[in-house]
Amino acid sequence: xxxxxxxxRTRERLVPAERPPVPVxxxxxxxxxxxxLAPSTLPQSNARSSGLFDAVRRGEPxxxxxxxxVARETPILEIEHLDLWYGKAQALHDxxxxxxxxxxxxxxxxxxxxxxTLLRCVNRMNDLIENVRVGGRxxxxxxxxxxxxxxxxxxxxxxxxxxxxxxxxxxxxxxNVVYPLRVDGERDRRVLDEVCESSLRSxxxxxxxxxxxxxxxxxxxxxxxxxxxxARAIAAEPEVLLLDEPCSALDPIATGRIEELIHQFEGAYxxxxxxxxxxxxxxxxxxxxxxxxxxxxEFGATDEIFLQPxxxxxxxxxxxxxx
Amino acid sequence: xxxxxxxxxxxxxxxxxxxxxxxxxxxxxSIRALLDRRVELAERVIDGDDEIDxxxxxxxxxxxxxxxxxxPVASDLRFIVACLKIENDLERIADLAANIAExxxxxxxxxxxxxxxxxxxxxxTCARMLRQSIEAxxxxxxxxxxxICAEDAQVDQANRLIIxxxxxxxHREPACxxxxxxxxxxxxxxxxxxxxxxxxxxxxxxxxxxxxxxHRTKRAPGEQAPAGGRSGPSAR
Numbered sequence: 001x002x003x004x005x006x007x008x009r010t011r012e013r014l015v016p017a018e019r020p021p022v023p024v025x026x027x028x029x030x031x032x033x034x035x036x037l038a039p040s041t042l043p044q045s046n047a048r049s050s051g052l053f054d055a056v057r058r059g060e061p062x063x064x065x066x067x068x069x070v071a072r073e074t075p076i077l078e079i080e081h082l083d084l085w086y087g088k089a090q091a092l093h094d095x096x097x098x099x100x101x102x103x104x105x106x107x108x109x110x111x112x113x114x115x116x117t118l119l120r121c122v123n124r125m126n127d128l129i130e131n132v133r134v135g136g137r138x139x140x141x142x143x144x145x146x147x148x149x150x151x152x153x154x155x156x157x158x159x160x161x162x163x164x165x166x167x168x169x170x171x172x173x174x175x176n177v178v179y180p181l182r183v184d185g186e187r188d189r190r191v192l193d194e195v196c197e198s199s200l201r202s203x204x205x206x207x208x209x210x211x212x213x214x215x216x217x218x219x220x221x222x223x224x225x226x227x228x229x230x231a232r233a234i235a236a237e238p239e240v241l242l243l244d245e246p247c248s249a250l251d252p253i254a255t256g257r258i259e260e261l262i263h264q265f266e267g268a269y270x271x272x273x274x275x276x277x278x279x280x281x282x283x284x285x286x287x288x289x290x291x292x293x294x295x296x297x298e299f300g301a302t303d304e305i306f307l308q309p310x311x312x313x314x315x316x317x318x319x320x321x322x323x
Numbered sequence: 324x325x326x327x328x329x330x331x332x333x334x335x336x337x338x339x340x341x342x343x344x345x346x347x348x349x350x351x352x353s354i355r356a357l358l359d360r361r362v363e364l365a366e367r368v369i370d371g372d373d374e375i376d377x378x379x380x381x382x383x384x385x386x387x388x389x390x391x392x393x394x395p396v397a398s399d400l401r402f403i404v405a406c407l408k409i410e411n412d413l414e415r416i417a418d419l420a421a422n423i424a425e426x427x428x429x430x431x432x433x434x435x436x437x438x439x440x441x442x443x444x445x446x447x448t449c450a451r452m453l454r455q456s457i458e459a460x461x462x463x464x465x466x467x468x469x470x471i472c473a474e475d476a477q478v479d480q481a482n483r484l485i486i487x488x489x490x491x492x493x494h495r496e497p498a499c500x501x502x503x504x505x506x507x508x509x510x511x512x513x514x515x516x517x518x519x520x521x522x523x524x525x526x527x528x529x530x531x532x533x534x535x536x537x538h539r540t541k542r543a544p545g546e547q548a549p550a551g552g553r554s555g556p557s558a559r
Contacts, residue, residue: 279394319397321325
C-alpha cells in the first residue's frame with residue numbers, strides 16, 4: 001500500500017474562487033463505485049475580506065476591525081482619527097487605536113504601512129520633520145499630546161523610545177544611563193548611582209557592566225548597546241515605552257534577551273513595539289494591530305490575530321501569503 | 324518559505340485523505356463481512372489494521388515536522404492541528420472496524436439470530452457520517468460538519484434501541500445469548516464510529532471557524548445518557 005506520491009500543483013490551483021465539487025458515492029457500495037475525495041484548496045478558513053483594497057481604490061473611508069478583547073482593557077494611549085501627511089502624501093488615514101495600560105501592543109504590517117510613523121506620532125518625533133501635518137487626536141493618560149500647551153520635552157520624558165539601531169551616546173556607560181536625570185538637573189550622586197544600578201538591573205545589563213561603568217558605551221556589543229538604550233529609556237521612568245524594531249540589528253541571543261526584558265516589563269510599562277518579525281510579535285505582545293496602506297486593518301488580542309484573525313487580509317499577512 | 328509550507332500542507336492533506344480512504348474501506352469491509360457473513364473479508368480488515376496504524380504514525384510525524392519547521396499560524400496552524408486530531412480519530416475508527424470484523428468472524432460461525440434491521444440502518448448512518456466528515460474537511464464546509472454533529476444523537480438512540488431489542492431476544496431465547504452479546508458489541512462499536520466521525524466534524528468546525536464546539540453538541544435536551552457508557556461525541 002504505497003503512500004500517495006507528490007503531485008505538482010500550480011499556485012493558481014491553490015486559491016480558486018470556488019472550491020471544486022467533491023464526488024460523493026455511497027460509502028457502502030463496491031470499491032469501484034467509490035471515488036477518492038479530491039484534495040481541497042488550502043487553507044480552509046472563514047476569515048472574511050474586509051474590502052480594504054476596494055475602499056482604498058475608491059478613496060473611501062475604511063472601518064478597522066477591532067476585537068472586543070481590546071475594549072475590556074484600561075487605555076493608556078488613545079489615538080482617534082489620526083491623519084498624517086508628509087507634504088502632500090498622506091501616510092496615515094483615520095487611524096483609531098487604543099493601547100492598553102501595562103500591556104505590550106505590537107504594530108505589524110509590511111514596509112511603508114505607517115507603523116513607525118504612527119509610533120513617532122506618540123512622542124511627537126514627527127514634529128522634527130518638515131512639512132508634516134497631523135490631524136485627529138492622540139491622548140496620553142487622557143492628556144492631548146498635540147495640544148498647544150504641551151511642552152514637547154516634558155512629554156518625551158513620559159515616553160521612552162528605543163530605535164532599530166542602538167544609539168548609545170559617545171560617553172561612559174554610567175553617563176548614558178543617567179543622562180535623562182542630568183538633563184533634568186539632578187546632581188545628587190546617590191540618586192544617580194541608585195537610578196543607574198536599578199535601570200541597568202532592569203535592563204538585564206548590570207552584571208555585565210558593573211565593573212566598567214566608566215568605560216565608553218560605544219565599546220559594548222550591539223546587544224549590550226541596545227539594552228543600555230533600554231536602561232536609559234527607563235531611567236526616566238516613562239509611562240510608555242516605544243520600541244521601533246528594537247531587535248532587527250541583533251543576533252538571536254541578543255534578541256532573546258530583549259524579548260525577555262519586554263516580558264519582564266509587562267505590567268510596569270505600557271509598551272508599543274513595531275516589528276517586522278511576526279514570530280516576535282506573537283511571542284512578546286498581548287495585543288497586535290495589523291496596519292496596511294496607512295490604515296489600521298485589524299486590532300485584537302495577539303492570540304486572536306495569530307490563531308483566528310477575522311479578516312482575510314490579516315490572515316494572508318500573518319501566514320505569509322500577502323501580496 | 325510560503326511555497327515550502329504550502330507544499331507541506333498539501334502533503335499533509337493528501338496523507339490525511341489517503342488514511343481516510345483506507346479507514347473508510349476498513350469500515351465498509353467490516354460491515355460487509357458482518358452482513359454477508361464473509362470471514363475472509365473480516366480477516367482482511369483485521370490484518371490491515373497494522374498498516375493503518377503505521378500510516379497514522381507517519382502522518383503524525385509529518386504534522387510535527389511541519390509544526391517545528393514552519394512555525395505556522397492562523398489557518399495553517401489550525402489545519403495542522405485538525406490533521407493531527409483527525410488522524411487520531413481515523414486510527415480509532417479503524418480499530419473499531421477491526422473489532423466489528425472480529426465479531427463478524429464469531430457470528431459467521433453461528434446463524435440462529437439474524438442481524439437486526441436497525442443495525443443495518445445504523446451502519447448506513449455511521450458510514451455516511453464518516454464519509455461526510457472527511458468531505459467537510461476537504462471542502463472546509465463547517466455547515467456540513469455541524470449537521471454531522473447533530474446526527475450523532477440518532478446513532479446513540481439507535482444503539483440504545485438495538486441493545487433493548489437484543490436484551491429482549493436474550494430473555495426470549497437464552498440459547499442465542501452469545502450471538503446477542505456479539506451483536507451488542509457490534510452496535511456499540513458502530514456507535515463509537517459515529518462518535519469519532521462527530522469528533523472529525525468538530526475538528527472541521529475548529530479548522531474553519533476557530534471555534535472549539537466540543538462538549539457543546541451533546542444529546543438533545545431531556546435525553547438521558549445510556550447506562551454503562553458514554554454516548555456523546557468526543558470520546559478520544
